[in-house]
Amino acid sequence: MWVYEKKLQYPVRVSKCDPRMAKFLIEQYGGADGELAAALRYLNQRYTIPDKVIGLLNDIGTEEFAHLEMIAAMVFKLTKDATVEELEAAGLGAHYANHDNALYYENAAGVPWTASYIQAKGDPIADLYEDIAAEEKARATYQWLIDMTDDVDLQDSLKFLREREIIHSIRFREAVEIIKDDRATKKIF
Amino acid sequence: MKANPEERVYSVFHSPFDPCPPKPYRTYVVPVNQFIVFQPPGLPQFSPAEALRHGTLWPALYSPYTSRKFKGE
Numbered sequence: 001m002w003v004y005e006k007k008l009q010y011p012v013r014v015s016k017c018d019p020r021m022a023k024f025l026i027e028q029y030g031g032a033d034g035e036l037a038a039a040l041r042y043l044n045q046r047y048t049i050p051d052k053v054i055g056l057l058n059d060i061g062t063e064e065f066a067h068l069e070m071i072a073a074m075v076f077k078l079t080k081d082a083t084v085e086e087l088e089a090a091g092l093g094a095h096y097a098n099h100d101n102a103l104y105y106e107n108a109a110g111v112p113w114t115a116s117y118i119q120a121k122g123d124p125i126a127d128l129y130e131d132i133a134a135e136e137k138a139r140a141t142y143q144w145l146i147d148m149t150d151d152v153d154l155q156d157s158l159k160f161l162r163e164r165e166i167i168h169s170i171r172f173r174e175a176v177e178i179i180k181d182d183r184a185t186k187k188i189f
Numbered sequence: 190m191k192a193n194p195e196e197r198v199y200s201v202f203h204s205p206f207d208p209c210p211p212k213p214y215r216t217y218v219v220p221v222n223q224f225i226v227f228q229p230p231g232l233p234q235f236s237p238a239e240a241l242r243h244g245t246l247w248p249a250l251y252s253p254y255t256s257r258k259f260k261g262e
Contacts, residue, residue: 010241010244139220143218143254146254146256147256147257147258147262148258149256149258150256150258150259155256159244159254160242160244161244162244162252162254163243163244163245163251163252164244164245166220166221166222166245166250166252167222167244167245167250169220170222170225170228170250173222173226173227174226174227174228177226177227
């Protein structure tokens with residue numbers, strides 16, 4: 001089970017009215033390398049991974065939901081007061097036709113999230129390498145998102161999320177080292 | 190703008206028939222995590238407030254990033 005804390009992991013402040021940015025940020029909400037995919041990928045893989053690294057997948061998978069919530073806050077702030085005309089001008093006309101102002105798990109091009117974005121191969125090395133790649137892809141996505149806005153407050157939150165991807169990547173690579181290593185095991189033949 | 194030590198630069202082929210004005214170079218980032226196989230114990234730590242701001246407890250794992258919009262790229 002989870003214990004919910006009624007606050008964001010890191011503050012989200014959006015200082016510029018820029019609904020266009022919401023359309024791009026949604027990539028990290030419902031995209032292939034987004035936070036939803038990350039959370040579901042890790043929390044699902046943790047059942048079939050050596051004991052020593054289950055906790056890591058549990059913790060990182062949980063943190064990804066906190067990131068998902070931050071992205072949701074950004075998208076919501078950017079769209080909640082936008083008029084229909086403003087949404088249309090921001091490229092969100094199709095989104096409005098389908099969802100009004102509601103958030104939806106879709107990527108920046110409007111493609112709905114699908115489970116085929118994530119894998120569970122059951123092989124610990126294969127799964128951890130997928131996780132490492134996913135973190136680096138998410139880091140790159142955050143870089144491109146930071147490149148696309150000049151709102152320094154939005155950039156600040158995105159930079160925090162980018163740094164977390166870097167930390168998660170090193171933790172997954174440490175997990176690979178942990179499951180590779182059997183030098184500490186006493187072997188009796 | 191202070192140069193980002195994590196940034197790598199490479200030049201790309203330019204054809205005289207390229208339709209758009211050529212970019213002189215391309216950049217990408219190699220974050221600090223690529224140089225640490227397993228984090229050693231006892232690394233220096235940020236204060237809690239600094240750690241929240243940086244997104245990591247350890248200065249050795251902090252990776253700065255500047256928007257290309259601000260760099261004019």
